[in-house]
Amino acid sequence: MTSPEVSFVDDVFDFTDSEDADAPFPPTYMVVRFASSLQPRAIAWLVDKVRGPRSHGGAELLVRRQHTEPGEGVILHVSASCRKLLELAEDMELKKRDQAGLMREFLFAHLRDFVGEKGSREDLLTTAERQLIVRHELDNIRALSEDPSIPGYPNFRMYEGQSIVQVMMHRALITAMYPLHDEESLKRLSTKWYYSKVQPIEDIRLYFGEAVALYFKFLDFYTIKLLLPLAIVGVLQMVLSTYETLPFFCICNVIAVTVFLEVWRRRSNESAFQWGTIGMTSLDEPRPNFHGTMMRDTVTGRLLPQFPRRTTSIRMYCVSLPIVVVCLFLAFLVMLASFYAEERLTQLAKDPESGVTSLTVMLPSVVYSILVYIVNLYYRQLATYLTEWENHRTQSQFERHRVIKLVAFEFVNTFMALFYIAFVYQDMDMLRYQLATMLIILQVVNNAQEAVLPLVMRCLSKVPSPPRVPESSSVRTVSSAGDGGGSGLRYRGLTRASTNELYPGVPEVLQGIPELEPDDPRQRQALAEGAMDVYEGTYDDYLEVFIQFGYVFLFSAVYPQAALWALLNNLMESRVDAFKLCRLFQRPLARRVKDTGAWQRAFEAVGAMSIMTNCGLLCVSPPMRRLAPDLSPTQWVLRWVAVEHLLMGVRYVLHQAIPDKPEWVRVALAKLNYQSKQALRKERALKRRMSSRRSPKKPLD
Known part of the structure; x- marks a missing residue:
């Protein structure tokens, strides 16, 4: 018998997320721009991954191609159906407020608990959450054993479990990935933000x-x-x-x-x-650049990259820490050299015959400021590289260790000179x-x-002018097979000659990707x-x-x-x-x-x-x-x-x-923990009853 929750979900999504030729392409949640020199088959290969089933390493997202002039990089718009977004929200363990006002983990099967009988599923996820979900899915398209390299680029090797999108961004094959602003929402927010006291x-x-x-x-x-x-x-x-x-x-x-x-x-x-x-804990979803051996996670049971924490700690304390300490010491020495040079020039300036002017006395400070600015840029790259090499599992861990390296260097460059003035010169003025x-x-x-x-x-x-798509009377819109539907798609049942005529300059391998309408803003x-x-x-x-x-x-x-x-x-x-x-x-x-x-x-x-x-x-x-x-x-x-x-x-x-x-937060967390235990206890009891019903009864002696 179908449960009420499943029946409710089926009713809500009945016919609304099916492949309908008249259904519009959902809002763009991510724009992906490729290098102009990228081989078309590499783009087509990635699009197949993006649109492919999750069982085969795909993301099951919707893709549309934007018209570009010959020689320009291909631009893709990535979106997802509402049902898919809600399913992925459950996979990402997003927490939403239910009808009782409690913030708890979203479950797709319990949709009614979050939207009510007449609530709108469209309003359940914010635009920011939708963009986060789509980017998360793109970053988690990982190389399989049959993907040793990017098609057309045999030197760009990949190991199993590596994020394909991150590899392509690192190799500058993808030049940009960004979400689009919602102009109406942004206008309302900015008006309130600029002029509100709070x-x-x-x-x-x-x-x-x-x-x-x-x-x-x-x-x-x-x-x-x-x-x-x-x-x-x-x-x-x-x-x-x-x-x-x-x-x-x-x-x-x-x-x-x-x-x-x-x-x-x-x-x-x-x-x-x-x-x-x-x-959020260290057991959360691994960040896209986290790499390791693909193994079954002992906590979640999912296939995820695994990397020894011991190796990360060794890299941190035996390699990164000494390098950072050396950089801090060198920054301190440069500061001392600047003070020494300025002090010497100040003494020489007292002698009129030395030729040292007041402007010359300022030269060490100017050189030091320029040097600090340049070194900061390179040190930021070094800190990012070291933190990436340490291979931290979650994004929060990565950000924390990167910030510590950067803040230590900024602190030395910013405040050590003031400490020197205060406690060595002791010049309070x-x-x-x-x-x-x-x-x-x-x-x-x-x-x-x-x-x-x-x-x-x-x-x-100058802002780039909008693209122009050649008009053609032979164009008609139909649903693209296997892509979730969308209006304004170019008809794909054309011959090679007609498609080449319709898309001049577009490689044939990319003509199977649906295109946005010419007047789409x-x-x-x-x-x-x-x-x-x-x-x-x-x-x-x-x-x-x-x-x-x-x-x-x-x-x-x-x-x-x-x-x-x-x-x-x-x-x-x-x-x-x-x-x-x-x-x-x-x-x-x-x-x-x-x-x-x-x-x-x-x-x-x-x-x-x-x-x-x-x-x-x-x-x-x-x-x-x-x-x-x-x-x-x-x-x-x-x-x-x-x-x-x-x-x-x-x-x-x-x-x-x-x-x-606060006390109320501790009480609320304790309640959620208790409810989770009760739900788990009920689930185990239900499984025991179901198994006892299936087991054959023993004959009486």
Whole structure:
């Protein structure tokens, strides 16, 4: 007998997802652009994989070809039917809110629990989730044993289980992959985003995904809950201008930082629970570039690539770590060389006969800044290569270890010079001037560079004109066999002569791929958005906030007004970031995250370090030393060491006292765990009853 859930699903999808000639091609969820020199048979081979059944290593997705002029790279539009998206959502273990308001794992057979009797299945998945699902399926088209290389490229070898799409992107055979903007949804979001006093976090999540939404939630929380009160206190400290109150201001700062980071951890866990990402673990789906021997997974029972964790750890600690340490040491030596050269030139400039001018004295700083910029670019490539070589299983693990490498290098390049000024030169006026320059001038320049410059460059550049498809009276639209249907498809039952006449310049092997209608607006949109810059993720945005965080709190004893300038910058920064995401960049692929990852640890490390640096700055400050003339130098230092240890102890107590998850989240997770156990118990009991009914009864003696 058919269960009510299965009957409901069959009724919902009856005739709606069948291969109908009149059914329109669904929205484009991913655009794939190939190199113009790529051999057509390689494209046709990949399309067969994309459209092929999953039982044979395919993805069962829908594909349409965009008209391009001869010599241009082939452009494909990839989509999927609603039913297929829901089935894949279950495979990816996406969590959705059911009719009872609980966030739980989506099950296709229990569709009614999520949409209700009259609910729309079209609204169950957001556009960001649909794009994520399609990209996930494309990335998980893996090479089989009969796929030793890409057709036409015998030197581009592949091993079994390797992601074909990632190989083609690495070899520059695929030049771009990006989702398209939903212009109506983007217009509504941007209008609300630009002018609203409160960040529309939920709308951002629905359109851009959890990673982008979490960044803006962190930026908003950091600006309002931490910078705003500390900016007020900093202004009061500036007005009072007394060194007697400065230690209390620094103590308030370091305690506020600790409380802020602990409360933020709770807030991020709240969001992760509400968004259904709190259960993400190292057992999640492997990332596309993860490679290993294809074996049956002991947890899920699925055939997945397996790689020893021990080998990853050996690569991390025996190869990557020494290389990173050497790079950090070299960066430190370059900084010292710059200071030494500047100091020597300053001494020479005092002699009029030396010929050294004030402009010459600035030369080491200019050369050092240029060198740091260039080295950062190469180090970023090195960090990415090393992290890729370490072969981490999940995307979150990969991002965490990559961020740690990059942040360590950025920290040395950004803050070591300030530490040198503070504790070697002990020149507080120079340190104060450097901090003011960084927080006022450079942040304004960065915002202009992020938003104004790309906008000007975009206005000066020419947007590609829309493609023109030759009209033909012999064209009629029919359903393409085995492709899920779609209107506006070129008829495939033509002879070779007629197809060549219909598609001049199109290789015959590609003429079996259905083509979009000539007037389909997605063709112009794909070209226009393909010319936009690629949004590389939230790393640069977090890095900007991280560096600002260091300026404000590592040296608050010297420059209490830093929080005020950071506050003013962030009020503008949130709008600048919103503008560049909505207008200047391609739509980023949604990423599901449960927290800020390595950034949480990075901010906590700076928070702990700020206790030491501020105590050290107060200790070496001459005005503070004059407040206790009766103490010997040793007693003075020991007093500040005691204060530093006391504050470290307070930080540890706060860390232990404030739980990571709110009570209601812990209760909700416990309920979900209990319900899962109950469901598993019922399933086992049902299996036992079914097996007892099938087993033959023993005859009585």
